[in-house]
Amino acid sequence: MRNAYRSSIAGAGFALLAALSNGTVGVFSRSAFNNGLDHTAVAFWRCGIALWLVSIAILLRSGGLARLVSAFKGSWKIAVCSALGIFTLYHFETQAFAYAPIPLVAILVFAGGLGAIALDILILRERISTRKAFAMIMVFLGGYFLIAGDGLTTGSTMGVSLALVAGLGYASFIFSWKFFKLRSSLETFWWFLAYGFVMLAVPYVWSGAPIPSANALPSLLSLGIIPSLCGFYCTILALQHIEAYKTQVIESSEPFFSALLAALFFGEWLTGPGMLAAATIVVGAFITSIPERAVSMQVRSVGERE
Template sequence: MRNAYFSSSLGAGFALLAALSNGTVGVLSRSAFKEGLDHTAVAFWRCAIAFSLLSIIILLRSGGLARLVSVFTGSWKIAVCSALGIFTLYHFETQAFTYAPIPLVAILVFAGGLGAIALDILILKETVTTRKAFAMTMVFLGGYVVIAGDGLMTGSIIGVSLALIAGLGYASFIFAWKFFKLRSSLETFWWCLAYGLVMLAVPYAWSGAPSRQ
């Protein structure tokens, strides 16, 4: 019981840390835009920096490279999740920042978590726990605060649409990860970032950003 409670608390702590870190994405993206980078470059380098840091951590761990190679088997499932949670999320969320306010984009993207919960209930037959109900309520309240403050009116239809696509990718990623029963580990996440980096490199190169002065 104690171990289960510890694991649950640790998971909640990691989720909170991830949310706090992700809260800086919009601000940093806007700063990068002011420096002349377009959304494809920002999305690519967001992933590239995370990939580089994680690579260093894994290589410094004993047996890290061997575990990394072993995870490659059956990694097509990771590639599917990467297309949803890395490419779709990063590409469309970063682009949405150019058309809509940061708070609005954040709310619309994370509203995708509601979609993930819905898919879990309908397809994976998970029960609606008190924590899930609380999470859904908080998302609705956050969305109401933004919309009540005319946040929705300040964002263009393009920005809202892009944010919703990113949110759909985020929700699908969470569901797919559970559906495939992927193990959450640094090595699995490394492959997720690796596939995502390759995918994000396509629009980055296509935009001509690498050759800009």
């Protein structure tokens, strides 16, 4: 019981760290745009920098290269997850920032992917309590009202559509990682980034493969280290401890951090109804992150009295 509780706490912690890390994507991407890069270059280089850092970490470990080669076996499953979590998310989300405000994109990314939670419940047979079901409904309603309100007034149809596609890809990645029962090792993470790097190279080369200027490097390095490396690694660590649907809902708190940074650096705010919808999503994510130890202890206490 105690080990399960600690694992649940660790999983929720990793998911929240992932949300915090991913909340920086919009600000750093917009900064890179302002320094002359398009969305294909930003997506390609942020993945490449993260891959380079993980490569160094593996090579510095004893036997790291041998374990990396061994992890290639059956890596087609990792490639599927990479197509969803790296290519689809990076390519479409980064492009969406050029058409819609940062906080709106951040919320729509998760609102668009919440439908994948049904797959977690139906296929992975993940059990949910009444409290968790209520939290999921809050997140769904928040996403719906955000799309119906701010999604149609502050952002273009193109921006909304791109963000929703990115969200569907990210949620499908979380489901697929759990479905394939992939290990959350550094070597597995390397192949995850490597496949995505190759996929992102196609649109990057197609657009002319622009070379980043010196002014764009700080933004790209920040994207590679914070959301691409820390954010994704925390996500796969969370999936090792808690259910896929719970990881998805907890990480939907990312818009709170994204909106805070967007307001601080670019002065971008949601409207009143949009902020209310965002608050609903964050509260739902918070409820989901609370372990149900107290409930379990009450049930056990009643049983002992009887």
